Amino acid sequence: MLSLHDITLSFTRYETGLIRKELPVLNGLDLVVKKNELVGVVGASGSGKSLLAHAVLGILPANANLTGTMEFKGAPLTHKRQQAVRGKEIALIPQSITFLDPLQRIGEQVRRAAILSGVDKKTAILRQKAAFERYQLPPSTARLFPFQLSGGMVRRALLATATVGNADLLIADEPTPGLQPQIVSESLSHFRELADSGKGVLLITHELDAVLHVADKIAVFYGGTILEEASANDFDHGGKNLRHPFTRALWEALPGNAFKTSFFSREGPGSLVQGCPLYQYCAAKTDLCAIQPPIGRRLNGGFVRCHNA
């Protein structure tokens, strides 16, 4: 359904004296989301996950330079097509709550999203009511404006807005922070249902724990690229089928597993280095890792970008 190949993204910045600086964010990224599939993208804060979502939707800021190929349902996802499919065939649950229209009542926004995705007015009303019920928004909130809702309610309104239509691909960017555990687990199982009903779901998060239960496949994101693509089952049996040392470290950090902190750092802009992005932190590194970025390859039914896997 969605196929991303060799996606590279940088920002142009002008510094004093009009010196142009390129700030790399994404680097040679490949990712596929199929019909019926829920793919979790797990990565540290600031590693470029939201920008990846924005790249697919065509809503990057003007100083972003994007290269690579994107396909949606087998045809190139050009800028024109992105505009045509946004909110219709591809829906986003944004990380930022500022994506709601501040001047439109919540109920109208959810109904408008349903209509945009191709359902008639009557159905839109029914769908809006069902979405409100699913995300525990009392019917009376339909008449309120976003500023009149609590932060948690705004998040639930965003969930309702993105899932009310018929989008074939749902991209959820950290959709559940600050929500009650019950609503978190309900929205995750709703994403699973959507995938089971023939949609594709891309779920972006920094919590591996939460997505593991619902995802088919996990893409581990670091330093602007995907280090490993593993099936959710690869995390079973003590994670012994995992390919990359970083993914194993993520596995170790799951509740109930032995926690090692040595591997983790905050990823900042411009931190892409000559060799492996994990060179500084990796316990399994060799000299090659310092000078040559590992090339991605298929391994044991998954994907890995590591010289030593």
Ligand SMILES: Nc1ncnc2c1ncn2[C@@H]1O[C@H](COP(=O)(O)OP(=O)(O)OP(=O)(O)O)[C@@H](O)[C@H]1O
């Ligand atoms: N318009 C911009 N110009 C320059 N740099 C930017 C711009 N927008 C984002 N960045 C930088 O790109 C990097 C990736 O940002 P992004 O929001 O995609 O990270 P993220 O993985 O979604 O993080 P989080 O988990 O905190 O949401 C960040 O370091 C951010 O500062």
Ligand code: NI
């Ligand atoms: Ni983000």
